[in-house]
Amino acid sequence: MSAETIAAIWRYPVKSMRGEELSAAAINERGLPADRVMALIDRETGKVASAKHPRRWGRLLDCAAAVATIDDDGTVSIRVSLPDGRTLMSGDEAIDEALSELFGRSVTLSYVPPHVAETEREYPVVQGLPVSGMFFSGQIGLGAPPATFFDYAPIHLLTTATLAELRRVEPNSDCDCRRF
Numbered sequence: 001m002s003a004e005t006i007a008a009i010w011r012y013p014v015k016s017m018r019g020e021e022l023s024a025a026a027i028n029e030r031g032l033p034a035d036r037v038m039a040l041i042d043r044e045t046g047k048v049a050s051a052k053h054p055r056r057w058g059r060l061l062d063c064a065a066a067v068a069t070i071d072d073d074g075t076v077s078i079r080v081s082l083p084d085g086r087t088l089m090s091g092d093e094a095i096d097e098a099l100s101e102l103f104g105r106s107v108t109l110s111y112v113p114p115h116v117a118e119t120e121r122e123y124p125v126v127q128g129l130p131v132s133g134m135f136f137s138g139q140i141g142l143g144a145p146p147a148t149f150f151d152y153a154p155i156h157l158l159t160t161a162t163l164a165e166l167r168r169v170e171p172n173s174d175c176d177c178r179r180f
Helices: 054-062 095-103 160-169
Strands: 009-011 020-022 039-042 064-070 076-081 087-089 107-110 118-122 135-139
Touching (some): 054 095, 054 118, 095 107
């Protein structure tokens, strides 16, 4: 593979749900259009749901999100596929109820981050990791464009060489690029 080759482009319209592979994409100061344009908000805590807290939100990875349309005014419509085979649109009245049922807690699918967007993170038990087994709650979006659901930055570049090295160092771990 030459230095100019892009192996894959992924967009994740809903934070922590599986995304969609693109053949091409425009990039601007907010990253890829419609990337992390929505997220689930826990109505009880007001926090942004993230699969980085797998015991509570791991089922986000069982859902998939894809852009259905982007209107001329920038309005984005998202198609969400649930693990039971149902597909709902971001504007459907039933989507919050279906997602709340899936997670066993009251959630809402939102385009608007909370004023101070926080998420919870649970670090796996890994020998030598200073935060091994710890649980954190903290603000997301520091350094990211405003009114988005990015943790840190709107673009992540991951090289095939990095993935190969991770597989070499940790052959039993999941080094699928979509996990990053």
